[in-house]
Amino acid sequence: MPSLSPPTESSPPLSPPATVRRNPPRRARQTPAAKALHAGPPPRETNVPAPAPAPAPTSASENLKVFLRIRPLHVTSGVPGCKPSKADGRVPGKGAPPKAESGKNTTCLTVNGPSSVTLTSPLSLHDQKRVKSEVYDGFSFVFPPDTTQQEVYARAINPILMDFMRGTSSLLVALGPTGSGKTYTMFGCATDPGVVPLTLKQFFNYPSEGTGHATRSFYISILEIYSERGKGERILDLSADGEELSFQNSTMIGLKEVMVSNIEEAEHLLALGMLKRSTASTSANNQSSRSQCIINIRSAEKSHNGHNSHSAVLTIADLAGAERERKTGNQGARLQESNFINNTSMVFGQCLRSLHEHQRNPKKPLEKHFKSSMLTRYLRDYMEGKKRMTLILTVKPGEDDYADTSFLLRQASPYMKIKFTNIEEPPNLPNKKRITSSLITDHHKRRKINVSETSVDDEGSHRSNRNDGSRASKKDADTKKLQEVVIPQSSVISTEVLMPMTVDTALNDAHHMELLSLARKEEIMRNFSKALWTTLKQYKQKLIESEKNAQSLREALRKEEVQVMELNKEIEELKSRCSCQKPPHVGESSSAKVYARLDCSRTGLGTPSYQVSSSPTFHNGSTLGIAASQSAQSVSCDQDLNDHNCLLVDQIPENLPGMEIIHDDCNGLAVSEPTMPSTNLNKSEFGNESASSFDNLSMVGGRNVSSSMVDETTNLKENKRQSPEPGLSQAQHLKSSDKYYVRRVLKEKNATVSQSSNVDKPKRKLRPASSMLLKDLTGLDMETTNRETRDKSTDEGQGISQNNASLLCLLRKQS
Numbered sequence: 053m054p055s056l057s058p059p060t061e062s063s064p065p066l067s068p069p070a071t072v073r074r075n076p077p078r079r080a081r082q083t084p085a086a087k088a089l090h091a092g093p094p095p096r097e098t099n100v101p102a103p104a105p106a107p108a109p110t111s112a113s114e115n116l117k118v119f120l121r122i123r124p125l126h127v128t129s130g131v132p133g134c135k136p137s138k139a140d141g142r143v144p145g146k147g148a149p150p151k152a153e154s155g156k157n158t159t160c161l162t163v164n165g166p167s168s169v170t171l172t173s174p175l176s177l178h179d180q181k182r183v184k185s186e187v188y189d190g191f192s193f194v195f196p197p198d199t200t201q202q203e204v205y206a207r208a209i210n211p212i213l214m215d216f217m218r219g220t221s222s223l224l225v226a227l228g229p230t231g232s233g234k235t236y237t238m239f240g241c242a243t244d245p246g247v248v249p250l251t252l253k254q255f256f257n258y259p260s261e262g263t264g265h266a267t268r269s270f271y272i273s274i275l276e277i278y279s280e281r282g283k284g285e286r287i288l289d290l291s292a293d294g295e296e297l298s299f300q301n302s303t304m305i306g307l308k309e310v311m312v313s314n315i316e317e318a319e320h321l322l323a324l325g326m327l328k329r330s331t332a333s334t335s336a337n338n339q340s341s342r343s344q345c346i347i348n349i350r351s352a353e354k355s356h357n358g359h360n361s362h363s364a365v366l367t368i369a370d371l372a373g374a375e376r377e378r379k380t381g382n383q384g385a386r387l388q389e390s391n392f393i394n395n396t397s398m399v400f401g402q403c404l405r406s407l408h409e410h411q412r413n414p415k416k417p418l419e420k421h422f423k424s425s426m427l428t429r430y431l432r433d434y435m436e437g438k439k440r441m442t443l444i445l446t447v448k449p450g451e452d453d454y455a456d457t458s459f460l461l462r463q464a465s466p467y468m469k470i471k472f473t474n475i476e477e478p479p480n481l482p483n484k485k486r487i488t489s490s491l492i493t494d495h496h497k498r499r500k501i502n503v504s505e506t507s508v509d510d511e512g513s514h515r516s517n518r519n520d521g522s523r524a525s526k527k528d529a530d531t532k533k534l535q536e537v538v539i540p541q542s543s544v545i546s547t548e549v550l551m552p553m554t555v556d557t558a559l560n561d562a563h564h565m566e567l568l569s570l571a572r573k574e575e576i577m578r579n580f581s582k583a584l585w586t587t588l589k590q591y592k593q594k595l596i597e598s599e600k601n602a603q604s605l606r607e608a609l610r611k612e613e614v615q616v617m618e619l620n621k622e623i624e625e626l627k628s629r630c631s632c633q634k635p636p637h638v639g640e641s642s643s644a645k646v647y648a649r650l651d652c653s654r655t656g657l658g659t660p661s662y663q664v665s666s667s668p669t670f671h672n673g674s675t676l677g678i679a680a681s682q683s684a685q686s687v688s689c690d691q692d693l694n695d696h697n698c699l700l701v702d703q704i705p706e707n708l709p710g711m712e713i714i715h716d717d718c719n720g721l722a723v724s725e726p727t728m729p730s731t732n733l734n735k736s737e738f739g740n741e742s743a744s745s746f747d748n749l750s751m752v753g754g755r756n757v758s759s760s761m762v763d764e765t766t767n768l769k770e771n772k773r774q775s776p777e778p779g780l781s782q783a784q785h786l787k788s789s790d791k792y793y794v795r796r797v798l799k800e801k802n803a804t805v806s807q808s809s810n811v812d813k814p815k816r817k818l819r820p821a822s823s824m825l826l827k828d829l830t831g832l833d834m835e836t837t838n839r840e841t842r843d844k845s846t847d848e849g850q851g852i853s854q855n856n857a858s859l860l861c862l863l864r865k866q867s
């Protein structure tokens with residue numbers, strides 16, 4: 053297999069490797085550019101692409117951009133201000149180490165094309181393992197060793213700058229082994245500035261968007277993370293009068309942000325920072341960086357109404373290169389610094405690999421490697437893929453650097469597959485910083501101002517061993533300038549310090565709190581409804597039990613009532629027995645009454661509550677009136693004497709329960725309801741002719757009750773007269789007498805008919821005998837009594853008279 057390394061002037065022809073490993077994706081064919089490279093070193097104009105004049109805006113989803121810059125094999129110090137490193141500062145003829153001579157003129161890395169390189173193991177390693185060449189492609193661009201700073205800026209930085217000016221924050225990191233040219237790429241030298249000065253220069257040359265109605269301001273903060281004698285990581289503000297910082301809760305406390313208005317101020321600030329940065333001489337680099345340097349450039353565009361249109365932060369990190377102890381030979385403090393540097397580089401790589409693995413397999417959690425170092429904690433958003441990041445890998449192509457280069461390329465190859473699909477900070481988010489600034493309280497602003505003042509007051513008392521000269525000489529001027537800058541921008545500083553707390557985070561927190569509140573309310577309402585439901589169920593059960601109790605009580609009450617009724621009946625029976633046993637006296641007052649209460653159930657009237665009431669007050673003993681009344685319901689008794697509802701008085705047993713018979717002195721018999729008022733109607737109302745068929749009518753309870761009765765007055769009268777023993781009771785008398793028919797007719801219809809009847813109805817003639825009898829019977833008092841009754845109820849009397857007319861007919865029949 054032919055060698056992929058392009059022939060160079062300094063590199064001898066390599067023996068063909070046994071195997072070629074491709075990482076990442078294998079390509080079946082070489083790219084035309086690689087073929088061109090294989091054909092021979094192209095001229096500079098064709099080998100290095102021209103800067104992209106108009107980079108396209110970054111898409112919403114794109115891979116992490118990884119650029120590879122290959123440092124020249126030999127660095128000359130021909131350019132003033134650019135000091136070559138110790139290892140590379142050999143000038144031909146000045147005595148280079150002979151043992152390193154063999155590998156100094158050979159390269160292990162060749163450029164295949166704009167995005168591909170081939171790493172070939174040196175001959176010294178052929179004996180130890182199988183010879184192989186590794187092809188690494190997929191880079192955003194590969195900068196050959198002779199690439200200028202401008203070309204790097206144009207290819208790698210300009211797209212970032214365009215996004216930055218549109219308001220998109222991003223991170224640019226230089227990563228590579230020690231002495232590979234990271235610091236040179238970032239900062240360059242006085243005569244050959246790096247991408248940072250070029251970027252700043254471009255900033256001030258960049259026209260404001262729109263029609264010039266807005267002004268753009270730039271703010272720069274610079275810091276370093278270092279380890280002092282292995283006692284842990286520390287942070288130092290590299291700006292003028294900068295102090296040690298603290299990083300708490302994703303917030304860099306005390307970091308100053310200096311506004312720069314022109315390129316000179318910016319370069320001066322950068323130069324001051326580079327002077328303050330921790331560097332040391334090692335066997336690999338005479339000015340090796342011993343800290344991780346971070347520069348934040350913030351752009352803020354203000355419109356004429358004073359509002360920030362948009363703002364973004366471009367973070368540039370120049371990491372200290374990883375060092376091999378065998379190669380550098382560090383000891384003591386340098387060795388401790390090497391451990392810190394290597395550890396930081398390792399954590400940085402772990403974060404990116406974890407991010408790549410997480411994106412490749414979402415089930416795999418994103419490891420929290422960022423917690424392992426201060427640098428990754430500070431750049432957490434970038435380590436978690438929330439913001440765009442660009443990597444510039446710097447390598448040395450010498451055979452002696454094969455291990456470092458191979459390690460870096462293997463580690464960084466997966467980085468190219470990292471995608472930025474969930475960018476938190478979309479471009480043109482004008483209100484983001486403004487809203488964030490509004491979250492800062494005045495107290496916080498005052499605190500920041502005090503910090504600046506305190507730092508000014510304590511000038512010279514801290515870190516005097518670092519930059520005493522420059523700080524002391526510019527103390528007065530810088531103090532005034534910093535106050536002018538920091539105080540007006542105190543809110544800006546606070547905003548920057550609180551940058552991790554973005555608007556999105558604040559909104560998310562607000563939404564989260566709102567969701568928590570809603571969830572809490574929902575839980576409260578759910579519990580309340582449960583309690584209410586339980587209470588209602590308990591009340592329902594209690595209600596059912598109460599209904600059952602009420603039902604049982606009703607039944608018990610019903611039974612009690614039945615018992616009471618039975619007891620009342622028994623009492624009445626006992627009373628009636630007592631009264632019946634009491635012998636009536638013949639000589640009692642004429643007003644004595646006979647009360648009889650008949651139990652219909654026993655007398656066969658069919659109505660249990662039936663009561664027979666007789667209400668007459670008979671005088672002269674010539675009239676027997678028995679009025680049947682009904683308190684609750686009427687019992688119909690036909691007027692016919694043969695009707696079964698009619699009672700014969702002589703059929704009433706003497707000891708009939710409930711029947712009380714009181715003998716009248718007039719030999720009249722009355723069976724009355726004692727509680728009911730009764731009215732007797734005089735037969736005279738019906739005329740003389742009808743007097744013989746007089747019916748005793750009773751008014752019961754104001755209710756017109758037609759009591760049809762027929763008295764065999766003749767028999768009664770005769771019985772009276774023929775009574776052998778005047779002292780006999782009426783019952784006995786009745787018993788022995790002829791039959792007395794007591795008829796009761798209680799009909800509502802009769803009452804109705806009675807109402808419509810007229811007393812002036814044509815009277816019917818009775819038989820002479822009956823008429824005579826009636827005349828005799830109707831006495832004197834009846835007439836008077838009937839008159840009184842008629843006064844009370846004339847209507848009823850009219851009805852009664854008509855009703856009696858029909859009764860008279862029956863009497864005729866019987867007579």
Ligand SMILES: Nc1ncnc2c1ncn2[C@@H]1O[C@H](COP(=O)(O)OP(=O)(O)OP(=O)(O)O)[C@@H](O)[C@H]1O
Pocket residue numbers: 122123124127128134135136137140197228229230231232233234235236237337339340341342371372373374446
């Ligand atoms: N592309 C380049 N062209 C010319 N000189 C270079 C280039 N890259 C690096 N150098 C020189 O190589 C030397 C080492 O470079 P530099 O200090 O930038 O390495 P580094 O990666 O920053 O090392 P460290 O990690 O130890 O700080 C410097 O003298 C620098 O001038």
